[in-house]
Amino acid sequence: GFLRCCRCCRRRCCCSPSEMKVESSRHAVLIFDWDDTICPSSFVDQWKIEHFSELPLHFQNLFNEVGRCAEKCLETASKYGEVIIITNSDDGWVRFSAERFVPNLVPVVSKYRIVSARTRYERFYPNQPLCWKAAAFAHEVNEIYEEELDVKLNVSCESMESTDVSSDGSTATEGNIDSNRSSSSSSSSNSNSSKGSSKHRNCQSREIISIGDSMEERTAVRIVSGQLSALPKSVMFISSPTPLQLIGQLNMLTSHMKFVCEHKSSLDLEISPLQAQRCAENYMDRNKLRSGGEESTFLPRIRRAGSDPVAASGDMHFRMD
Numbered sequence: 001g002f003l004r005c006c007r008c009c010r011r012r013c014c015c016s017p018s019e020m021k022v023e024s025s026r027h028a029v030l031i032f033d034w035d036d037t038i039c040p041s042s043f044v045d046q047w048k049i050e051h052f053s054e055l056p057l058h059f060q061n062l063f064n065e066v067g068r069c070a071e072k073c074l075e076t077a078s079k080y081g082e083v084i085i086i087t088n089s090d091d092g093w094v095r096f097s098a099e100r101f102v103p104n105l106v107p108v109v110s111k112y113r114i115v116s117a118r119t120r121y122e123r124f125y126p127n128q129p130l131c132w133k134a135a136a137f138a139h140e141v142n143e144i145y146e147e148e149l150d151v152k153l154n155v156s157c158e159s160m161e162s163t164d165v166s167s168d169g170s171t172a173t174e175g176n177i178d179s180n181r182s183s184s185s186s187s188s189s190n191s192n193s194s195k196g197s198s199k200h201r202n203c204q205s206r207e208i209i210s211i212g213d214s215m216e217e218r219t220a221v222r223i224v225s226g227q228l229s230a231l232p233k234s235v236m237f238i239s240s241p242t243p244l245q246l247i248g249q250l251n252m253l254t255s256h257m258k259f260v261c262e263h264k265s266s267l268d269l270e271i272s273p274l275q276a277q278r279c280a281e282n283y284m285d286r287n288k289l290r291s292g293g294e295e296s297t298f299l300p301r302i303r304r305a306g307s308d309p310v311a312a313s314g315d316m317h318f319r320m321d
Helices: 002-008 041-046 057-078 093-101 103-109 117-121 129-164 174-205 215-227 243-255 257-262 273-286
Strands: 027-032 082-087 113-116 206-212 231-236 267-270 310-312 315-317
Touching: 027 057, 027 129, 041 093, 057 082, 057 103, 057 243, 057 257, 082 093, 082 117, 082 129, 093 103, 093 113, 113 117, 113 129, 117 129, 129 206, 129 215, 206 215, 206 257, 215 231, 231 257, 243 257, 243 273
Parallel strands: 027 082, 027 206, 082 113, 206 231, 231 267
Antiparallel strands: 310 315
């Protein structure tokens, strides 16, 4: 179904999402990777870019569009559930790289929880980035579901307490006391029953949606969903995308967010480079922005630097693909 939708992007893509909050009985957690999912990190490494200001104007415009598209994608995702950014890069890299390379993303990322799986779990699982991601997924998702359950229990308790006092504040007679006890007992029984059924429903309606460019996210979401009785959904982005392809896949996901989030069974989706490119070109054409094949002409071609650290002002932050 998704690939069919993606092919439609050749003609029309990136419809505007509804401004209204989506009402859903599901409890979704949407987990975004950072490098090459929101930030064009491989492109930055490949061309050894030190700062946004060093980019030619055309690339500054492209990076600004990446920021705008990422903001729209995250906002749309947040209508369907809790959004978290989990990265295997070093703690502080997300904000640092946003400031350096996509400055219009700085106020955007401050709205969302950011977790460095590497910083938290590398000491427990040396040289095992999949384990870092899986552990971070499990911890963050479990925290969210526990918080939701606590809120529901508190609301139930407050509702039960309100039945112990008559609405007009008068002293209850013996008959009223028995009635209140019966009502309270019945209410408690019903509440406990509803808690159990609600908890069962919540387990079945939980879903974890992973968006990233590597097999780590794809595998982690399956592992953690199995542990937490949640529905796994994965959208795999292109590895080492160009800024234009990043624009395309962010817009593609935004326009198909409803399909991804409301699909009733598990999903394992992958966006192809051709789909991303065509969606990006359509987006650029509609917005009257320059796009066509200029990426190879503005910057000198050099070998990719991989995951070299970037240093500034004495601070060093590492990213890890």
